[in-house]
Amino acid sequence: xxxxxxxxxxxxxxxxxxxxxxxxxxxxxxxxxxxxxxxxxxxxxxxxxxxxxxxxxxxxxxxxxxxxxxxxxxxxxxxxxxxxxxxxxxxxxxxxxxxxxxxxxxxxxxxxxxxxxxxxxxxxxxxxxxxxxxxxxxxxxxxxxxxxxxxxxxxxxxxxxxxxxxxxxxxxxxxxxxxxxxxxxxxx
Amino acid sequence: xxxxxxxxxxxxxxxxxxxxxxxxxxxxxxxxxxxxxxxxxxxxxxxxxxxxxxxxxxxxxxxxxxxxxxxxxxxxxxxxxxxxxxxxxxxxxxxxxxxxxxxxxxxxxxxxxxxxxxxxxxxxxxxxxxxxxxxxxxxxxxxxxxxxxxxxxxxxxxxxxxxxxxxxxxxxxxxxxxx
Numbered sequence: 001x002x003x004x005x006x007x008x009x010x011x012x013x014x015x016x017x018x019x020x021x022x023x024x025x026x027x028x029x030x031x032x033x034x035x036x037x038x039x040x041x042x043x044x045x046x047x048x049x050x051x052x053x054x055x056x057x058x059x060x061x062x063x064x065x066x067x068x069x070x071x072x073x074x075x076x077x078x079x080x081x082x083x084x085x086x087x088x089x090x091x092x093x094x095x096x097x098x099x100x101x102x103x104x105x106x107x108x109x110x111x112x113x114x115x116x117x118x119x120x121x122x123x124x125x126x127x128x129x130x131x132x133x134x135x136x137x138x139x140x141x142x143x144x145x146x147x148x149x150x151x152x153x154x155x156x157x158x159x160x161x162x163x164x165x166x167x168x169x170x171x172x173x174x175x176x177x178x179x180x181x182x183x184x185x186x187x188x
Numbered sequence: 189x190x191x192x193x194x195x196x197x198x199x200x201x202x203x204x205x206x207x208x209x210x211x212x213x214x215x216x217x218x219x220x221x222x223x224x225x226x227x228x229x230x231x232x233x234x235x236x237x238x239x240x241x242x243x244x245x246x247x248x249x250x251x252x253x254x255x256x257x258x259x260x261x262x263x264x265x266x267x268x269x270x271x272x273x274x275x276x277x278x279x280x281x282x283x284x285x286x287x288x289x290x291x292x293x294x295x296x297x298x299x300x301x302x303x304x305x306x307x308x309x310x311x312x313x314x315x316x317x318x319x320x321x322x323x324x325x326x327x328x329x330x331x332x333x334x335x336x337x338x339x340x341x342x343x344x345x346x347x348x349x350x351x352x353x354x355x356x357x358x359x360x361x362x363x364x365x366x367x
Binding site: 017020021024025028029030031032033034036037046049050053054057117120124138139140142167170171 | 189190193194196197200201202203204205208209211212213215216219
C-alpha cells in the first residue's frame with residue numbers, strides 16, 4: 001500500500017466522510033465486479049456491494065495496514081455474497097457432477113489459451129453453483145482451502161475435491177462449447 | 189489453467205450504477221443517526237435510573253440499614269432496656285434537621301463528650317448527630333463502652349413525634365465511646 005492509501009484509510013477510520021467517498025470511488029469498480037461475479041443478477045450485485053461497503057466502513061478499524069487492502073475488500077464482498085445467497089437458499093455446496101462431457105482425448109487437446117474471458121466466464125457460470133463458488137474463491141480471489149471451508153461451512157477436503165471437480169468440469173464445458181461452436185460454423 | 193484464469197480477472201473493474209454511491213452514503217447517515225439516538229437514549233436512561241435509585245434509597249433508608257453491619261437492632265435487647273433511662277442518657281439520632289429542633293424542645297439536653305462518635309451506616313452520613321447539652325449528667329456516660337443508641341432514639345423520637353404530630357423516620361445506630 002502506498003502512503004496516500006494508508007492516509008486515506010486512516011482518515012476513513014476516523015470517520016471523515018470525504019475520505020470515505022474517496023475510498024468508495026477508488027475501490028467501487030473492483031468491489032462491484034467481485035459482487036457481480038457472485039450474484040445472479042445485477043440488482044443482487046448492487047445489494048451485495050452496498051452491504052459490503054457498509055461492512056467495510058464498519059470494520060475498517062480492525063484492518064491492519066500490513067495486509068493487502070484489496071484482498072481484505074475481496075473477502076468482505078465474497079462473504080457478503082455468500083451470506084446473501086444463504087439467506088435466499090438458492091444453492092447448496094454439495095452437488096454431484098455429471099456434466100463432464102470431455103473425453104480424456106479431448107482433455108489432452110485442451111488449451112485454455114484458445115478461450116477468451118467471456119467464454120471462460122460463461123463456462124464458470126455454467127458450472128454447478130457449489131463448484132463455481134469454490135473455483136472462483138480459490139482461483140480468482142486467492143482464498144486458501146481453509147478459508148473457503150470456513151466461509152462456506154464445509155470441510156477442507158470437500159473444498160479440495162470440489163475444486164478438482166470444478167476444474168475438470170470447466171475444461172469439459174469449454175471443450176463442449178468449442179465443439180458446439182465448430183458445428184454451428186460447419187453448418188453455416 | 190489457474191494462472192490463466194486468474195490473469196484474466198486480475199484487473200477487473202466494473203463501474204457501479206450512478207445512484208449507488210448516494211444510496212450507500214444515505215444509508216450510512218441513517219446508521220450514524222440511529223447510533224447517535226441510541227447513545228442519547230442510553231445516557232438518558234442511565235441518568236433516570238441513577239436518579240430513581242438515589243431517590244429510592246433516601247425515601248426508604250431502612251433498606252440501606254438492613255444491609256449495614258454496623259447496626260445492632262436486636263428487638264429482644266430493645267425491649268429489655270429501660271427506655272426512660274436511656275432517653276435521659278443517650279443522644280438522639282435523627283435523619284432530618286427538623287426532628288432535631290423538635291427534640292431539643294422536648295428532651296432535657298445532654299452535652300455529648302468531645303470524643304463521642306456515632307457509628308452510623310453509610311446512609312446516615314449526611315444526618316447530623318443531635319447536639320444535646322448534657323450538663324450535670326456528663327459523668328453518667330463516661331463508664332459506658334458501647335451504648336445501644338437505637339432504643340433511646342426510638343423512644344425519644346416517639347415522644348417527639350407525638351408532640352410534633354407528624355411522621356418521622358428514626359434510625360437505629362450504635363454509639364461507641366472512645367477513651
